[in-house]
Amino acid sequence: MKIVYHPLMLQSYDDTPAGELGRLESAVEILSRHSEYKFIQPGPASREQILRAHSRSLILDVERDELLAKMAYLAAGGAILAGEIAVRGEPCFALIRPPGHHASESSHWGYCYFNNIAVSLLDLRSRGLIDSAFILDFDLHTGDGNINILGDDKKFHIYNPEGHGDRQYLANVKKHLDDSPDVDIIVASAGFDEYEDDWGENLSTEAFHEIGVLMHDFAMKRCDGRRYALLEGGYNFDDLGKNILAFCEGLRGV
Numbered sequence: 001m002k003i004v005y006h007p008l009m010l011q012s013y014d015d016t017p018a019g020e021l022g023r024l025e026s027a028v029e030i031l032s033r034h035s036e037y038k039f040i041q042p043g044p045a046s047r048e049q050i051l052r053a054h055s056r057s058l059i060l061d062v063e064r065d066e067l068l069a070k071m072a073y074l075a076a077g078g079a080i081l082a083g084e085i086a087v088r089g090e091p092c093f094a095l096i097r098p099p100g101h102h103a104s105e106s107s108h109w110g111y112c113y114f115n116n117i118a119v120s121l122l123d124l125r126s127r128g129l130i131d132s133a134f135i136l137d138f139d140l141h142t143g144d145g146n147i148n149i150l151g152d153d154k155k156f157h158i159y160n161p162e163g164h165g166d167r168q169y170l171a172n173v174k175k176h177l178d179d180s181p182d183v184d185i186i187v188a189s190a191g192f193d194e195y196e197d198d199w200g201e202n203l204s205t206e207a208f209h210e211i212g213v214l215m216h217d218f219a220m221k222r223c224d225g226r227r228y229a230l231l232e233g234g235y236n237f238d239d240l241g242k243n244i245l246a247f248c249e250g251l252r253g254v
Helices: 025-032 047-051 056-063 066-086 116-126 144-150 165-179 205-222 237-251
Strands: 002-004 038-040 092-094 133-137 156-159 186-190 227-231
Touching: 002 066, 025 237, 047 056, 047 066, 047 116, 056 066, 066 092, 066 116, 066 227, 092 237, 116 133, 116 144, 116 186, 116 227, 133 144, 133 165, 133 205, 144 156, 165 205, 186 205, 205 227, 205 237, 227 237
Parallel strands: 002 038, 002 092, 092 227, 133 156, 133 186, 186 227
Antiparallel strands: none
């Protein structure tokens, strides 16, 4: 399984919890110990690719900060690469930052600058590789940017799960996946801040594994195995790595 990642992602680019030093190290370390995961470096997205999701004014606003813009373009490029890998039927996780699901067409907040999910899906569609998608946004916070950019398109089905504790949460995810029409690909806005020792105080590590399994099973039955995920939230730096590993193991079907 491919892990899209660039060493520059370790660099702090702003003073938010998403951009702090030390956030990704546990994930890089734990995934590197497993031979099943191969790290692959992305390049930056182009401005043309970003413009499919965002206004020129938003792009210019991000570009005022040179380092931030470099990281945001690289994260969007990582999302695009992950989608390209997934559309071939190989699962992929993009260990990227800044996150993106709060970035709308013309505004951004919540530690997000470019909407990585939207940039990736709209790029795949522009190339005729997909026409429809299921977006599972299991971050603690609703991805208002995903909804703003993609929510009016009937070919994109967005679900932000709710539920107290593993059992109810997972049951809700399963129900919405079961009720979904067939799509060309499934992608996750993969936020790990619902974790029991993170801001959400809700889900166990095992729950993240089961979310991955549900995505795997859906992809195999409904969209020719096409599945991928992009990192969004998750602010328990010590445990982020084990939670990402658990999810990735489920996503690849083990």
